[in-house]
Amino acid sequence: MPSPISQAQFRKLRLLLGQGRVGSVYTYLADHGYYYACWAAGEVDGSSPAAPRLGTVPGLRLETVQHLQAGELTQIRLAMACGYLDALGLQFDKGPLITRDVTAEETAEFHGEVFRAHFLGLTDWSLHIPFEQQEKAGGLEAVERYWQGVLRTSAQLNARAIARAAAALLAA
Numbered sequence: 001m002p003s004p005i006s007q008a009q010f011r012k013l014r015l016l017l018g019q020g021r022v023g024s025v026y027t028y029l030a031d032h033g034y035y036y037a038c039w040a041a042g043e044v045d046g047s048s049p050a051a052p053r054l055g056t057v058p059g060l061r062l063e064t065v066q067h068l069q070a071g072e073l074t075q076i077r078l079a080m081a082c083g084y085l086d087a088l089g090l091q092f093d094k095g096p097l098i099t100r101d102v103t104a105e106e107t108a109e110f111h112g113e114v115f116r117a118h119f120l121g122l123t124d125w126s127l128h129i130p131f132e133q134q135e136k137a138g139g140l141e142a143v144e145r146y147w148q149g150v151l152r153t154s155a156q157l158n159a160r161a162i163a164r165a166a167a168a169l170l171a172a
Contacts, residue, residue, distance in 0.1 A: 002033030004097040005088070013085060020074075022081045034101045035151035036084060059111050064124040076118050083110030104131065104147035105140070 005013075016024050029037035040058035057065060057077050065073065087106040091098045102110075111125055122128045127150075134142040 002029075002035075002099070002101055004099050005032065006097060007092060010085070010089060010092075010098065017078070017081055017085065020078065022077055025081055025085070030155070034088075035155040036102050036107065039151055039154035040080065040084065059107075059126050060120075061124055061126045064120065072118070076114060076120075079114040079117065080111070083114050086110065101151065104144045107147065 013025050013028065016028075023041065026037040026041040030041060036058075057073055058080050060076065068076070084102065087102045087110050088098050090106075091100070108127075108131065111127075112122070115121065115124060127147075130146060131143050134146045138145075
C-alpha cells in the first residue's frame with residue numbers, strides 16, 4: 001500500500017512537473033509505493049539508478065516511439081505525468097490525502113486523453129490489446145486484476161534494477 005500524500009506534498013510534485021522534472025516526480029512517487037510511477041519510469045540506467053531511461057513514454061508502443069521526434073516524446077512524457085497527477089489529485093475530492101494508485105480505468109482515461117491530444121490512436125497504446133482481451137474474458141474486474149499485476153511486476157523489476165546498480169556501485 002502506498003504512503004499517503006498530503007496536499008502540500010502534491011503541490012511540490014506539481015512544481016517539479018512545472019520545471020519539467022518528470023523523472024523526479026516518478027522517483028518520488030515510486031519511493032512512496034506508487035507502482036504506476038515505477039512502470040512509467042521505464043527501465044533504469046545502471047549508472048544512475050533513479051534516472052528513467054530517456055525516451056521512455058509510459059504505455060506508448062515501441063513502434064510508435066520510433067516514429068516520433070525527441071521533442072514530441074518529451075511533450076508526451078510530460079503530458080502523461082500531468083495526467084497521472086491529475087488522476088491522483090481527484091482523490092482530494094474525497095479526503096485530505098492521496099492513499100492509492102491509479103486504477104485501470106483511470107489509467108486508460110488519461111492515456112487516451114494524452115494520445116488524442118498528440119494525434120495518436122488506441123493502437124499506439126501498449127495496453128490496448130491486453131486490456132481488451134481481459135475485458136472480453138472476464139469484464140472490468142479482470143482488467144483491473146491484470147493492471148494491478150502489471151504494476152506489481154514493474155515495481156519488482158524496478159527494485160531489482162536499483163539493487164543491481166547499488167551492488168555494482170558497492171563493488172566498484
